[in-house]
Amino acid sequence: MEKSIKKGFFFKPYEAPFLSPFEKLFGLFKELITHTSGDFDEAIDWLRQLDVEYKLTDASYTIDDFIEDLKKKGYIREEIKDDGTSGTGITAKTERAIRQQALDQIFGSLNKSGRGNHTTKYSSSGDELTGEFRAYAFGDALDSISITESLRNAQINNGVDQFALTENDLVVEDAQFKAQMSTILMIDISHSMILYGEDRITPAKKVAMALAELITTRYPKDTLDILVFGNDAWPIAIKDLPYLKVGPYHTNTVAGLQLAMDMLRRKRNTNKQIFMITDGKPSCVREKDGNYYMNSNGLDEYITEQC
Structure with a gap:
């Protein structure tokens, strides 16, 4: 009597x-x-x-041992602070590790793939092969011609006895365009990002670091620029993301969008996008005379109409 093989899930601790x-x-x-x-x-x-x-360590490995290992592995260094005193700071290696951890936490479900760009629906003589073939057309690169498929067509069309390879037999392996993208990331650092004891700036930094790491590692041909906005807006570098702090600012969304659009105008890529990380409504706008109009109570149409 044959044994029946049962299929299913196996669970274990x-x-x-x-x-x-x-x-x-x-x-x-x-x-x-x-x-x-x-x-x-x-x-x-x-x-x-x-x-x-929580008893994270024991006598065999203490917090002091951990600090020594951080130094040996190049994650921290001695530095001079802004006030002139000496202290310990993190290195670029730690900054990269923080961004990678943010990427794993937020985009951890993404499947790994090769380094590339955003594919489009348009076929071309691009550099990402689709695995499909089409008839040769004038202007196609000679190295894109599929010799095997073209010879096969010649045998089918002309026979083996009177073998001849004509232009009608030629096929090329199709490819896709790889679109390049210019991205601007806007981060709100107004006081409301920590208002009422709620920490909104840390999740904002994590999302920003994850997005920055995703773009720079998965889409190396793209461009990424980051700006922060409070009463005004100004650009920052990717390496500055872990150090972001909120300030005694209102939310001048208009200034952020104006700077973002100005930065995008300088980019040559056709595809452009803006991501904005904020916790709420705009509450500030700068007048032509340089003064600030501020209103934190509700949605002010004078401000929102300029966004």
């Missing part, structure tokens, strides 16, 4: 992947350094408090 003591603390450290806007001392103070409460 979850087994957490092995992480070294450094790796466990480093993941938490990257979260804390994002919340503290790059303030190493504050992040370590928080880490020590969490260690006391």
Whole structure:
């Protein structure tokens, strides 16, 4: 009697992947350094408090050992602060690690693919092959001709005894255009991003860092520019994202959009887009005389009509 083979799902208890003591603390450290806007001392103070409460370390590996490993691995360095005192700061290596962690958290479900660009529905003599063939047309590159398929057509059309290869037999492997994109990322750093004790700037930074890492790694031919806006708007570099802090600002969305449009006008790419990360309504606009008109109470039509 034949045995019936049953198919289905096999469940077993979850087994957490092995992480070294450094790796466990480093993941938490990257979260804390994002919340503290790059303030190493504050992040370590928080880490020590969490260690006391949750017993993250033991005698074999302490927080001090973790700090030494951060130095050895090039994640932190001694630096001179703005006030002239010496202190410890994070390095570019840590900044990249923070952006990568944000990418994994927010876009972690994306399937890995080769480095490329945004494909379009238009066929061309581009550099991404589709696997499909079409008849040769004047102007097609000679290296795009499929020799195997063209010879096959010649045999079918003319026979083996009177073999001849004509232009009608030639086929080329089709390709697609790869569109390039220019992106402007706007980030609101007005006071409302931390109003009423709600931390909105940290999630905003995470989204910004994830998007920046996604574009720079998956779409290297694209351009990405970042600006922040409060009472005014100004550009920042990708490396500045972990250090963003809110200020005593209102929300001048108009200034942000004007700067974003001005930056896009300088880009040669046909495809352009703006992403804006904000928590709410515009509340400020700059008048022609340089003064600011501000109103935080409700939606002010004088401001919104200029957006």
